[in-house]
Amino acid sequence: MSKVMLVTGGSRGIGAAIARLAARRGYAVGVNYHAQAGAAQAVVDAIRAEGGRAVALQADVSQEAQVLRMFQALDDELGRIDALVNNAGILEQQMRVEAMSAERLQRVLATNVIGAFLCAREAVRRMSTRHGGPGGAIVNVSSAAARLGSPNEYVDYAASKGALDTMTIGLSKEVAPEGIRVNGVRPGTIYTDMHASGGEPGRVDRLKSAIPLRRGGTVEEVAGAVMWLFSDEAGYTSGSFIEVSGGN
Numbered sequence: 001m002s003k004v005m006l007v008t009g010g011s012r013g014i015g016a017a018i019a020r021l022a023a024r025r026g027y028a029v030g031v032n033y034h035a036q037a038g039a040a041q042a043v044v045d046a047i048r049a050e051g052g053r054a055v056a057l058q059a060d061v062s063q064e065a066q067v068l069r070m071f072q073a074l075d076d077e078l079g080r081i082d083a084l085v086n087n088a089g090i091l092e093q094q095m096r097v098e099a100m101s102a103e104r105l106q107r108v109l110a111t112n113v114i115g116a117f118l119c120a121r122e123a124v125r126r127m128s129t130r131h132g133g134p135g136g137a138i139v140n141v142s143s144a145a146a147r148l149g150s151p152n153e154y155v156d157y158a159a160s161k162g163a164l165d166t167m168t169i170g171l172s173k174e175v176a177p178e179g180i181r182v183n184g185v186r187p188g189t190i191y192t193d194m195h196a197s198g199g200e201p202g203r204v205d206r207l208k209s210a211i212p213l214r215r216g217g218t219v220e221e222v223a224g225a226v227m228w229l230f231s232d233e234a235g236y237t238s239g240s241f242i243e244v245s246g247g248n
């Protein structure tokens with residue numbers, strides 16, 4: 001039986017690269033998406049074309065009922081989860097803090113923080129030896145923004161990743177005795193569509209000369225770090241973070 005992984009936001013960008021690499025490493029993959037069903041289906045089709053197993057799972061991770069429905073569908077279609085990647089995340093138009101609406105703050109924090117908590121909760125309920133499970137692993141996709149703060153762009157987003165990092169530390173200690181490892185990856189400036197959500201599709205190229213490695217990162221470079229954290233080689237690694245940020 002292959003192990004089962006759920007990748008939230010697995011339909012595009014970093015999540016899609018994680019889903020594809022995980023399938024190549026033998027995981028059956030739940031590819032979660034929010035709105036773009038076609039993108040999720042394309043990832044599923046690509047995995048199946050290589051002989052892997054995958055299903056597309058629609059859910060807004062910030063909505064508890066939708067998260068519950070997604071985990072039930074994962075149980076039914078692929079089996080009990082072994083590996084969770086909390087990757088779904090959003091940012092909004094670049095602006096200073098004094099211009100941010102309450103609605104925006106709620107959207108960003110609900111998706112990036114509460115969504116990760118809800119998915120981690122459902123995963124722990126299935127993985128933990130305390131609940132009769134065999135253990136498992138969780139990787140939270142944070143951001144270098146958690147360390148840098150993203151001034152003049154999206155301090156709200158950066159703060160949401162700071163909260164995610166604190167969850168990684170606390171949850172890792174809580175569930176380590178129950179067979180679950182929890183780690184984080186902090187990507188830097190990676191070529192994906194996300195920068196367009198902030199109003200600047202060309203952001204990576206604007207910033208790259210200030211990155212020590214003098215270039216933006218690829219989604220595959222992030223996926224490789226995430227998959228190492230799920231590997232047996234990382235068996236003694238929990239509550240830790242890998243920076244995939246070009247030296248920043």
Ligand code: NAP
Pocket residue numbers: 008009010011012013014015032033034035036037039059060061062086087088089090111115141142143144145186187188189190191192193194195
């Ligand atoms: P992206 O290209 O914008 O893709 C975002 C993915 O998340 C899509 O699959 C999207 O699905 C999904 N998603 C968005 N809101 C969701 C929700 N409420 N519920 C479920 N799925 C949702 O983003 P990315 O650049 O790959 O970023 C992935 C993760 O890496 C994020 O957590 C981000 O903060 C982090 N990160 C990215 C960078 C970077 O430079 N790109 C740097 C540091 C950290 P739909 O297409 O259906 O909306």
